[in-house]
Amino acid sequence: MSAEQCQQARLSKDRRYDGLFFTAVKTTGIYCRPICPAPAPLERNVEYFSSAIAAANAGYRPCLRCRPDSAPGSPAWLGKSTTFRRAQRLIDEGALCSGDLPQLAARLGVSERYLRKLFDTEIGMSPKAYSLYRQCLLAKKLLHETRLPVTEIALACGFNSIRRFNDSFRQHFALTPTEVRRQRNRHPLSSGAVTVTLAYRPPYDWSAVRDFYCSRLIEGLEWVGENSYGRTFGDGKGKGHFTAVHDPDKSQFNVTIELDDITQLAVLLANIRRCLDLDADSARIESCLVQAMGEPLLSSGIRLPGIWSPFEAGVRAVLGQQVSVKAARNLVTKLVAMNPDNEDGRCYFPSPQQVADWDFSSLGMPQRRRDTLSILARFAVGHSLDDPAALLALPGIGPWTVNYLRMRGLSEPDIFLEGDLGVKKALTQYPCEPLSAAPWRSYLTLYLWSLLA
Numbered sequence: 001m002s003a004e005q006c007q008q009a010r011l012s013k014d015r016r017y018d019g020l021f022f023t024a025v026k027t028t029g030i031y032c033r034p035i036c037p038a039p040a041p042l043e044r045n046v047e048y049f050s051s052a053i054a055a056a057n058a059g060y061r062p063c064l065r066c067r068p069d070s071a072p073g074s075p076a077w078l079g080k081s082t083t084f085r086r087a088q089r090l091i092d093e094g095a096l097c098s099g100d101l102p103q104l105a106a107r108l109g110v111s112e113r114y115l116r117k118l119f120d121t122e123i124g125m126s127p128k129a130y131s132l133y134r135q136c137l138l139a140k141k142l143l144h145e146t147r148l149p150v151t152e153i154a155l156a157c158g159f160n161s162i163r164r165f166n167d168s169f170r171q172h173f174a175l176t177p178t179e180v181r182r183q184r185n186r187h188p189l190s191s192g193a194v195t196v197t198l199a200y201r202p203p204y205d206w207s208a209v210r211d212f213y214c215s216r217l218i219e220g221l222e223w224v225g226e227n228s229y230g231r232t233f234g235d236g237k238g239k240g241h242f243t244a245v246h247d248p249d250k251s252q253f254n255v256t257i258e259l260d261d262i263t264q265l266a267v268l269l270a271n272i273r274r275c276l277d278l279d280a281d282s283a284r285i286e287s288c289l290v291q292a293m294g295e296p297l298l299s300s301g302i303r304l305p306g307i308w309s310p311f312e313a314g315v316r317a318v319l320g321q322q323v324s325v326k327a328a329r330n331l332v333t334k335l336v337a338m339n340p341d342n343e344d345g346r347c348y349f350p351s352p353q354q355v356a357d358w359d360f361s362s363l364g365m366p367q368r369r370r371d372t373l374s375i376l377a378r379f380a381v382g383h384s385l386d387d388p389a390a391l392l393a394l395p396g397i398g399p400w401t402v403n404y405l406r407m408r409g410l411s412e413p414d415i416f417l418e419g420d421l422g423v424k425k426a427l428t429q430y431p432c433e434p435l436s437a438a439p440w441r442s443y444l445t446l447y448l449w450s451l452l453a
Contacts, residue, residue: 001017020201053125061173136168139153139165227246238268275305285443311385331364335363353381356381369396415441
């Protein structure tokens, strides 16, 4: 964005630009979101940054009023490297809290030296420094929005020592956690739940997201209301459930989470953001879709609803092979009902180990598909599901299944399901140029499905 565009956006406090850039005020040493309610400073006293981290690297501290820790993510500064984006996602999920840099590098298939150089090139800081800053930003958010004890916030953000937490927090924000809480805390907890806000950049087509989830809803595992979506989780990221309530007036979701392991909170929040696709830049995406379709879209604010885990997405894809959405939903419902961990009306999606040991004769589907389900589960017990080549080598797993897993289980933005029956049918009625939608062809797939609906 040009300086003129940034100036116009911050003066109008336009939410469509929230998270796309940050305004740093030279006279105060503070950086803000473009929607900050404070009086706008003079243009000669500001400079613009494409990310909060860039502003922090320049020596600025986050504003306590607009709270940059709550801004939606900015695709503009994610970098062009696929390895960097994957590393960033893993760090956001706590890879350097539960492990170290050599383990992360090995998981990415690169050397430590290359990984450090990659982060320095993309964002001007080391992987560890990035992880620490993200931990502190989440801690600041929890101090503002919850009454969790400071010790629990430290654990939730990946700090094993209160002293280290306090030192890191003071270093980044020039305030102690206690000082932040004393100034801003006003949101009580109830029933052991954690309630936080997750912002997005408007527009957001909530009705389309809600209806998409509703048509594939598994009773007991998920629930959908007029303005809300929620589900259970219990797949190694702790066990519990969440409900996200849409607040369009503030361009955010109010998310209430109940979980049994507070150390998994950062991972859970990152996954909720991914599933609700809160960091998408709809304007950029839709400009590509319009070019591909050759005409204006029927609605704005398109989002890609995600599935909670790659394994669940893979199972849903296998059960959905060559059947309707309704038939696939019935099969998934039967599978989930087999989980002995279900309790008190709540269902949990089974783990790979559980599925690997089950007999699927009651599911009413061809034996070959039952075998494929077992093969996928046994593979998932000891392997990550983000390697397309390894998945394609499994018997019964074809391109459609792998691409569906990548599109909804990993939220990869550039997957076009050209072999999908619904997409093929839509293309006969609505011809388009899929290549023109790159790198957002997952959204084109979703849009073609919506045209049939």
